[in-house]
Amino acid sequence: MTTGPGPGGLDIGIVGAGIAGLATAIALLIQDGSKHRVTVFEKYPNCQPAFSGPVQLHTNATRILAKYGVSDQIESCLPEMHHSVQNIHKYRDGRLLYNLPTAVALKLYQSPVWNLSRNELLDIMLARASELGAVCKFNAGVVDVNVDVDKPLIQLESGETLSFDLVIAADGIHSKIRTKILGSVDPVCPLTAYSLNVDRDRLKMDKDLNFLLNRSGFWIGPKKSVVGMDLPSTCSLIYCNEKDDGEEGVWDRTFDVEDIKKEFADAEPRLLKALDLADGPCYIWSLSDIPELSTWISSNGKVVLIGDAAHAMLPFAAQGAGCSLEDSACLAECITRTNTVSDATAAFEAIRKTRTTFISAAGRLNLEFCHLANGPAQEARDAGLEMMWDKQSKREAPPPVPDATHPPQELRDYAPPEQVTNLFTPVAREYVSGYDIFAHTRSYFAAHKQAG
Numbered sequence: 001m002t003t004g005p006g007p008g009g010l011d012i013g014i015v016g017a018g019i020a021g022l023a024t025a026i027a028l029l030i031q032d033g034s035k036h037r038v039t040v041f042e043k044y045p046n047c048q049p050a051f052s053g054p055v056q057l058h059t060n061a062t063r064i065l066a067k068y069g070v071s072d073q074i075e076s077c078l079p080e081m082h083h084s085v086q087n088i089h090k091y092r093d094g095r096l097l098y099n100l101p102t103a104v105a106l107k108l109y110q111s112p113v114w115n116l117s118r119n120e121l122l123d124i125m126l127a128r129a130s131e132l133g134a135v136c137k138f139n140a141g142v143v144d145v146n147v148d149v150d151k152p153l154i155q156l157e158s159g160e161t162l163s164f165d166l167v168i169a170a171d172g173i174h175s176k177i178r179t180k181i182l183g184s185v186d187p188v189c190p191l192t193a194y195s196l197n198v199d200r201d202r203l204k205m206d207k208d209l210n211f212l213l214n215r216s217g218f219w220i221g222p223k224k225s226v227v228g229m230d231l232p233s234t235c236s237l238i239y240c241n242e243k244d245d246g247e248e249g250v251w252d253r254t255f256d257v258e259d260i261k262k263e264f265a266d267a268e269p270r271l272l273k274a275l276d277l278a279d280g281p282c283y284i285w286s287l288s289d290i291p292e293l294s295t296w297i298s299s300n301g302k303v304v305l306i307g308d309a310a311h312a313m314l315p316f317a318a319q320g321a322g323c324s325l326e327d328s329a330c331l332a333e334c335i336t337r338t339n340t341v342s343d344a345t346a347a348f349e350a351i352r353k354t355r356t357t358f359i360s361a362a363g364r365l366n367l368e369f370c371h372l373a374n375g376p377a378q379e380a381r382d383a384g385l386e387m388m389w390d391k392q393s394k395r396e397a398p399p400p401v402p403d404a405t406h407p408p409q410e411l412r413d414y415a416p417p418e419q420v421t422n423l424f425t426p427v428a429r430e431y432v433s434g435y436d437i438f439a440h441t442r443s444y445f446a447a448h449k450q451a452g
Contacts, residue, residue: 009035017042020307020324021170027332043141061322091221175309246286301342317363
């Protein structure tokens with residue numbers, strides 16, 4: 001697409017300098033011959049939250065970031081993940097149920113899995129977006145958006161009003177722009193998370209806890225779970241329960257670690273010992289998702305929701321960042337391949353909505369699967385994970401990836417499984433981790449060209 005005012009290209013405003021917003025700026029500006037003028041607005045002084053937790057990027061996400069030209073910068077921030085990508089343990093006794101080594105992940109999906117802090121990822125993406133020509137404005141909160149006019153209007157806290165050919169709402173789970181399009185949408189808060197860090201040097205000296213280094217760990221138990229991610233300078237631990245103690249939308253509220261010890265007193269001894277080594281403050285927040293939305297686009301197609309504004313999901317899917325990155329790649333490609341903004345946003349929604357709806361629902365099932373009460377269902381789950389571990393470790397070939405140069409007539413190869421299941425099932429895992437958004441988008445347009 002080369003329409004729009006000025007010397008070709010579009011004037012595009014992105015609201016929100018999180019993962020979705022910065023990734024979309026990058027994606028728009030690396031397109032061949034791109035002449036778009038991209039401005040990113042962020043209400044905070046920078047793109048760093050008060051507390052930066054870990055983010056896990058699975059293979060569907062890392063292959064996108066490789067195309068965005070940031071792999072080297074990200075890999076320089078990573079711990080040496082020699083031993084495994086993911087361990088799954090029982091919450092109460094620590095028994096290992098599943099292990100996915102780095103080499104197996106690369107063999108299966110031809111792309112790595114990365115664990116890093118959100119701050120590091122945002123710093124890298126901001127630098128890349130700026131290098132490509134994006135204008136990133138901080139302390140630039142958006143107070144109002146007119147979504148119904150031909151050139152949507154953004155009003156800033158400063159009183160300034162700006163018009164754009166396309167406005168991209170990457171303003172998160174509490175999106176103001178979403179409210180303009182759909183009215184109020186209430187997030188659902190089924191969990192409370194307590195997050196803290198343990199210095200890696202302290203872990204190295206502790207014979208009981210140094211197993212946390214160079215890996216991510218996940219402990220599952222009745223109505224409780226714990227995630228541990230090793231980062232370059234710290235190990236991040238997040239303790240979750242099915243209580244409503246957090247405050248929705250507040251990420252910097254502190255909590256007494258002694259109270260966490262009481263709440264998780266039935267955890268395996270190593271998890272309790274890690275609490276004794278915690279340094280710095282502990283933070284508490286709610287973990288939320290939103291229901292499926294009827295649409296992601298304004299009536300004229302000139303304003304579009306992406307990332308958490310469109311499909312906020314529980315972290316049990318481990319795909320919030322991944323789906324935001326997929327959104328960025330897809331939307332940029334749709335803009336390149338269509339003649340109008342409204343055609344681009346319509347195609348974007350058609351490609352993305354079914355997949356994110358499946359993954360969000362599967363994330364809910366992951367929560368149920370991981371928090372099962374002790375009993376026959378839990379025993380079957382544990383046995384199934386151990387069996388999957390055994391089978392996957394013996395697998396020799398990567399899963400087939402649909403060939404975008406010969407698209408299926410009805411895009412069947414990119415459709416989600418007919419039945420929504422938790423993401424531990426092989427078919428769901430293949431659908432999520434083996435997915436290539438670039439190939440899917442190309443196939444969509446090739447199939448519709450054939451149909452036309």
